[in-house]
Amino acid sequence: MSVGVVTPQILNFAEPLSLQSGASIANYDLVVETYGQLNPAKDNAVLICHALNASHHVAGVSATDPESIGWWDNMVGPGKPVDTNHFFVIGVNNLGSCFGSTGPMSINPATQKPYGASFPVVTVEDWVNAQARVADHFGIKKFAAVMGGSLGGMQAMAWGMMYPDRVANCVVVASTPKLSAQNIAFNEVARSAILSDPDFHGGDYYAHNVKPRRGLRVARMIGHITYLSDDDMAEKFGRELKRADGDSDAYNFSFDVEFEVESYLRYQGEKFADYFDANTYLLITRALDYFDPAKAHRNNLSQAMADVSAKFLVVSFSTDWRFAPERSREIVKALLDNKLDVTYAEIDAPHGHDAFLLEDPRYHNLVAAYFEQISRGLQS
Amino acid sequence: MSVGVVTPQILNFAEPLSLQSGASIANYDLVVETYGQLNPAKDNAVLICHALNASHHVAGVSATDPESIGWWDNMVGPGKPVDTNHFFVIGVNNLGSCFGSTGPMSINPATQKPYGASFPVVTVEDWVNAQARVADHFGIKKFAAVMGGSLGGMQAMAWGMMYPDRVANCVVVASTPKLSAQNIAFNEVARSAILSDPDFHGGDYYAHNVKPRRGLRVARMIGHITYLSDDDMAEKFGRELKRADGDSDAYNFSFDVEFEVESYLRYQGEKFADYFDANTYLLITRALDYFDPAKAHRNNLSQAMADVSAKFLVVSFSTDWRFAPERSREIVKALLDNKLDVTYAEIDAPHGHDAFLLEDPRYHNLVAAYFEQISRGLQS
Numbered sequence: 105m106s107v108g109v110v111t112p113q114i115l116n117f118a119e120p121l122s123l124q125s126g127a128s129i130a131n132y133d134l135v136v137e138t139y140g141q142l143n144p145a146k147d148n149a150v151l152i153c154h155a156l157n158a159s160h161h162v163a164g165v166s167a168t169d170p171e172s173i174g175w176w177d178n179m180v181g182p183g184k185p186v187d188t189n190h191f192f193v194i195g196v197n198n199l200g201s202c203f204g205s206t207g208p209m210s211i212n213p214a215t216q217k218p219y220g221a222s223f224p225v226v227t228v229e230d231w232v233n234a235q236a237r238v239a240d241h242f243g244i245k246k247f248a249a250v251m252g253g254s255l256g257g258m259q260a261m262a263w264g265m266m267y268p269d270r271v272a273n274c275v276v277v278a279s280t281p282k283l284s285a286q287n288i289a290f291n292e293v294a295r296s297a298i299l300s301d302p303d304f305h306g307g308d309y310y311a312h313n314v315k316p317r318r319g320l321r322v323a324r325m326i327g328h329i330t331y332l333s334d335d336d337m338a339e340k341f342g343r344e345l346k347r348a349d350g351d352s353d354a355y356n357f358s359f360d361v362e363f364e365v366e367s368y369l370r371y372q373g374e375k376f377a378d379y380f381d382a383n384t385y386l387l388i389t390r391a392l393d394y395f396d397p398a399k400a401h402r403n404n405l406s407q408a409m410a411d412v413s414a415k416f417l418v419v420s421f422s423t424d425w426r427f428a429p430e431r432s433r434e435i436v437k438a439l440l441d442n443k444l445d446v447t448y449a450e451i452d453a454p455h456g457h458d459a460f461l462l463e464d465p466r467y468h469n470l471v472a473a474y475f476e477q478i479s480r481g482l483q484s
Numbered sequence: 485m486s487v488g489v490v491t492p493q494i495l496n497f498a499e500p501l502s503l504q505s506g507a508s509i510a511n512y513d514l515v516v517e518t519y520g521q522l523n524p525a526k527d528n529a530v531l532i533c534h535a536l537n538a539s540h541h542v543a544g545v546s547a548t549d550p551e552s553i554g555w556w557d558n559m560v561g562p563g564k565p566v567d568t569n570h571f572f573v574i575g576v577n578n579l580g581s582c583f584g585s586t587g588p589m590s591i592n593p594a595t596q597k598p599y600g601a602s603f604p605v606v607t608v609e610d611w612v613n614a615q616a617r618v619a620d621h622f623g624i625k626k627f628a629a630v631m632g633g634s635l636g637g638m639q640a641m642a643w644g645m646m647y648p649d650r651v652a653n654c655v656v657v658a659s660t661p662k663l664s665a666q667n668i669a670f671n672e673v674a675r676s677a678i679l680s681d682p683d684f685h686g687g688d689y690y691a692h693n694v695k696p697r698r699g700l701r702v703a704r705m706i707g708h709i710t711y712l713s714d715d716d717m718a719e720k721f722g723r724e725l726k727r728a729d730g731d732s733d734a735y736n737f738s739f740d741v742e743f744e745v746e747s748y749l750r751y752q753g754e755k756f757a758d759y760f761d762a763n764t765y766l767l768i769t770r771a772l773d774y775f776d777p778a779k780a781h782r783n784n785l786s787q788a789m790a791d792v793s794a795k796f797l798v799v800s801f802s803t804d805w806r807f808a809p810e811r812s813r814e815i816v817k818a819l820l821d822n823k824l825d826v827t828y829a830e831i832d833a834p835h836g837h838d839a840f841l842l843e844d845p846r847y848h849n850l851v852a853a854y855f856e857q858i859s860r861g862l863q864s
Binding site: 124125126127224225282283284285286288289290292293295296297299300301302318321322325326328329332334337338340341342343355357358359362363364365366369370373386390393394396399 | 504505506507604605662663664665666668669670672673675676677679680681682698701702705706708709712714717718720721722723733735737738739742743744745746749750753766770773774776
């Protein structure tokens with residue numbers, strides 16, 4: 105079942121938030137959606153953290169757009185793995201994003217113009233600090249769980265390290281304790297495409313009434329390749345030509361769309377350029393690059409995890425080459441080094457990194473079982 | 485030892501060449517370099533085919549530029565695996581390339597303007613037909629070997645299928661019988677970056693005295709990621725920050741170069757934009773996409789290889805994720821299905837696809853041994 109029609113709330117935070125860069129941001133908004141009921145003990149709250157291009161709209165159908173289904177609707181809802189009959193679930197749009205929370209498109213109160221390029225660089229740790237204030241707003245002292253996939257998993261991990269008293273369970277799906285050189289390289293190419301787009305105007309394209317669509321398209325196309333497995337692309341597209349049914353299978357000998365996979369990527373690129381903000385893309389990919397909790401501990405992740413007290417569920421997918429299972433095993437090892445309670449599963453799934461968003465019975469049954477266990481331990 | 489100082493020759497072909505697309509091209513030039521001596525029996529000739537961004541300049545030092553060493557100088561020369569004391573080696577720049585052979589930058593005799601976007605789409609098979617005329621020019625009835633890596637390996641393979649009487653050995657390194665959906669996808673993103681660059685001007689940028697540098701940069705950056713293995717990038721760059729020695733290891737919190745890997749990619753992108761032609765990039769990536777000799781045989785590669793009579797040496801590299809060893813094994817299987825003489829080696833090398841260009845003792849010893857065997861069978 106679905107949580108049904110949902111309406112976001114805008115939370116305003118007047119007090120300045122100090123950022124890792126040394127900058128601070130005052131009087132900012134965060135958009136949230138909530139599903140289910142907070143129990144009297146306020147110990148049944150689950151925070152869902154989003155990855156690159158998602159938002160607070162985790163589950164249900166948007167009140168203003170019946171086409172807009174939450175991005176993790178298969179995971180969160182009544183009777184679903186994160187069961188809203190038992191849990192109070194919060195979806196939050198992060199600072200710097202482009203779905204209603206304060207970000208580069210927002211008006212900077214100091215200048216009365218959009219922040220644009222002047223929006224401060226934000227990090228996973230900054231987001232977690234901002235999310236802690238969301239918890240305060242709801243009177244939640246300790247989350248039953250903080251959960252996310254990919255970049256969202258980094259936030260869940262960071263919660264365990266930064267707020268050990270405020271989170272009972274961290275659910276980290278298809279994630280990594282830090283990006284590899286190859287991961288950073290893909291981000292850099294995507295950023296280069298945006299930064300070099302003449303319509304970028306140094307980040308202040310809002311004033312020019314344009315957006316760097318070419319850069320966004322290329323960025324998204326690169327992203328899509330890394331989200332899917334090689335086998336999955338072969339299965340979905342192979343070398344099929346983009347043709348009306350019954351048409352010739354001869355080549356066109358041109359640089360127009362020739363193969364199905366080209367058509368798919370161009371479509372995804374166009375769609376993304378329609379709805380996403382380029383400055384947000386830069387910010388969020390940089391937050392990915394920078395995440396490296398072991399850095400301050402001489403690259404020793406086990407030391408970085410020394411204060412963690414939460415239980416962890418860590419899930420990886422066999423064909424995910426963006427954040428491969430071995431990256432999850434680094435997290436698991438660091439937790440075990442600290443004698444923490446960790447459940448780890450490597451799900452054999454063909455869909456690459458995207459698998460964390462898809463409905464796979466083994467994956468969903470595992471998450472459901474984990475949350476049932478949490479539910480049984482709640483006070484009320 | 486090196487072949488020393490080398491000077492290219494320009495061969496002109498007046499007779500029109502029919503292309504796979506149905507178009508034809510007349511009065512075209514191909515630039516070649518040769519090393520070693522053609523023996524009286526003319527049976528010691530080896531053709532070296534280049535991949536995406538290389539040229540006829542395979543070995544030695546350019547007579548006009550002492551900095552310009554041939555791209556396979558470690559492979560071809562006196563006492564090297566392809567030993568120019570025994571073999572007459574030809575390097576040829578393919579049609580459509582940008583290093584002197586007729587291509588999009590050349591003047592179209594029909595219009596007296598650069599071909600630009602009007603240069604016909606060329607295929608691996610077209611190149612092989614053009615190379616056969618180069619053989620005719622030198623009076624070579626049958627090559628002792630045709631050899632290439634990556635796209636060059638596709639040409640070697642196509643020689644075996646298209647001219648079974650004119651090649652005794654095909655040496656196919658780090659190649660594939662066809663691109664996968666993922667391979668095509670990476671090409672498509674690179675092409676999109678070029679096609680959408682405002683300086684591309686529909687391919688006729690020469691008239692505007694500009695070149696689509698932004699697109700070329702992004703294309704090359706993507707390429708470089710796919711040429712290196714994940715481990716190799718980790719080894720070379722890790723998460724090292726780009727800093728002067730002794731400087732802080734704190735982040736800069738910006739979108740400028742922050743990590744070493746970003747600096748490397750930007751440098752490679754700039755360098756490529758200096759020397760490469762964007763229309764050539766489009767043409768050559770499309771030739772890669774289109775290569776699929778099994779297509780005309782109901783996707784049965786063994787049937788496509790039915791007329792092959794050459795012996796094959798097939799080499800792959802363990803960490804090559806662009807054209808992984810399993811792709812080479814498809815070639816080997818098709819050859820074995822036809823009871824052909826094939827030597828196959830999977831070299832355990834850390835350098836990804838780029839390994840085919842690097843000096844690895846196991847790889848080079850294997851090629852050397854293979855060519856010694858060929859040499860022993862020559863008539864004179």
